[in-house]
Amino acid sequence: MSDIAAADRIAPVEAEREGLLSWVASVDHKQIGIMYLLSGLVFFGLGGLEALIIRTQLAIPGNSIVTPDTFNQLFSMHGTTMIFLVIMPVMAGITTYVLPLMIGARDVAFPRLNALSFWIQLFGGILLYFSFVAGGAPNAGWFSYAPLSEPAYSFNNGVTYWILGLAGVGIGSLAGAINMAVTVLKLRVPGMTIRRLPLFAWITMVNSFLMIFALPVINAALVLLLADRLLNAHIFTPAFGGSAVLWQHYFWGFGHPEVYIMILPAFAIISEVIPVFSGKPIYGYEFVAASTVAIAFMSFAVWAHHMFAVGLGHLFDLFFGISTMAIAVPTGIKIFNWTATLYQGRIRFTTSMKFAVSFIVMFTIGGLSGVSFAVVPLDWQLTDTYYLVAHLHYVLFGGSIFAIFAGIYYWFPKMSGRMLDERIGNWHFWTTFIGFNLTFLVQHLLGMMGMPRRVFTYPDWPWWMTLNMISTIGAFTLLASVIIFLWNIRISLGAGAPAGDNPWDAWTLEWATTSPPPAENFALVPPVRGRRPLWDLAHPDRADELVAAASGE
């Protein structure tokens, strides 16, 4: 076909290496992406194990499987692991793998920097876990509130390892974000204007900018906390004139954008999966892109809603209460975009689609409980209870992790050349869905009954044991779901149905090449004349631009 443009940025492929070295020394975005996913999976196992020990300890009142100090280490490590070593790297892995393919590029903008990002964040994670054998893990929670994280109150080196580990993850993620932003801005195939960019790439770009501005905030805070811990300074110790509240401002100045750093990639995945399995282009493309930009800006103006209990004053509370309610608007717009895409679509309920649709529902529940925290008096009542634990898990598990599973079922065929088994996938989905809701739905009630988070045990009050037991049963259902998932990967890698180039009839460019793609990604990149190049190629008589012209747009 004469109208197929040749890929013009084919770089010479590096010399062939074999075995483990072909991975360790790789600068190929596909291999690095897969290594991100594998490291995320290992840490998901560790963070999950910590969660299971926590839930076992809490199954019955007055339990003593672990000591209070061990319990503190477990929930601190669980949160830190899942946020920094699971969700962020796994999202980075999917992005690193898919993004260059999706925009028709040979690789990311800086392949070597890409490898550096991965290895720095991995060693950050290893450093964090090394604390277990170096005197004890961090025990001041995933946000290491001062002065609990100061030497006077934390008797091991855990928090120091936490600081260094997070600095590693932060620097790696920052380098990755710069890389992805430049990749989207500079390496798009000719014809792919910013208005034709797949939403996955759009949202990845916005998210990269968010990371560029949010990660230095925690790096600065970590540096100051490190000075407190190692140089005997007193930035965050009120007893010596320092300010513990300053730590909270710094941490949440990063921490709230971080929430969106974890959820925007989920939006990116969902914005690809839902249209493909609805057989329709996304409804309101511009609104999805613009609302993402709005979220990125607004996410820097809501941090103190984590601090209503501090007593910052009426005006402060008012401002952050209102800004928090306002940021729900662009998020709500996206919910409408996705549901309107489903409306009158030819929906195919693949496993990926099941995860994507339940993402919308679960994330909406988490979003609504989040807005309830914007009501300051309600926040005072519910903050640091299990209601908050339920809320954040609906957002990060029901949101981010469900989207990750949707993305893995969607792109696994491209990465491996084989389909994940849909029958096992169905089991995986339902055990995840039921296990997740069993674990966390009841925690809303526990929180409203007043059960605080981060306590290692509780008295035998009416309903507390029943609800906690349900939650624990749910957690073990989730364990079963993860085993089913791993089983599916194992089976499918060996004997899954061959995927072919485009098993889902999708329309973004990654489906134009073979599965898995060759080292140089594309022999020929199809022409891009609209948002759905492969659709246009397959249906020349109903191409998007023709339809648009016919409807007078």
Next chain:
Amino acid sequence: MSKSKLAVTLFILSEASFFALLIIAYVYFHAYPGEGPTAAGSLNVGRTAIFSVFLFASSATMMLASRSYRTRSSAMLGWLIVTLLLGGVFLFGQVREYMGLYAAGVSANRSLFATTFFTLTGFHGLHVAIGLLAIGAVAILAGSGSLGVSAREEEAFGSVEIYWHFVDAVWVVIFSIVYLWEFL
């Protein structure tokens, strides 16, 4: 804008946020100083101002080096070396200042001023040192005759230049807030 220059620009935007946060900490504890040494009692503005002039001048010489590079003038290597020397003098001044403070008993844990001062100026000094390494690498390439004029090499040169101007600009802010604000 080319790939590398865009990446460096994004990087310095991030670095600017990092310094902004350290500056906020400095300013906050300037308002609530607590006990121990303060800026007014510890810093020598005049001397630091002189060393600062060297850093500001190095930005100009870097610009001249860049112009020579674009016009293929042989003066480029000279300007790069002058830039290195000026940056080196500034760093020497900072080391001297630190040693003086340390001798006077102002170490990082003595007061909130001291901690925020050393973290802020220390990280800036680190950025200067890294910039000198980068300029040094460019100078060595130029000196050995292996710095060509391809688009790729032009990008590399331009990236180092952007970074160096950033290091300089940050110092304008830090010097104004830490030294001038205290004594004007």
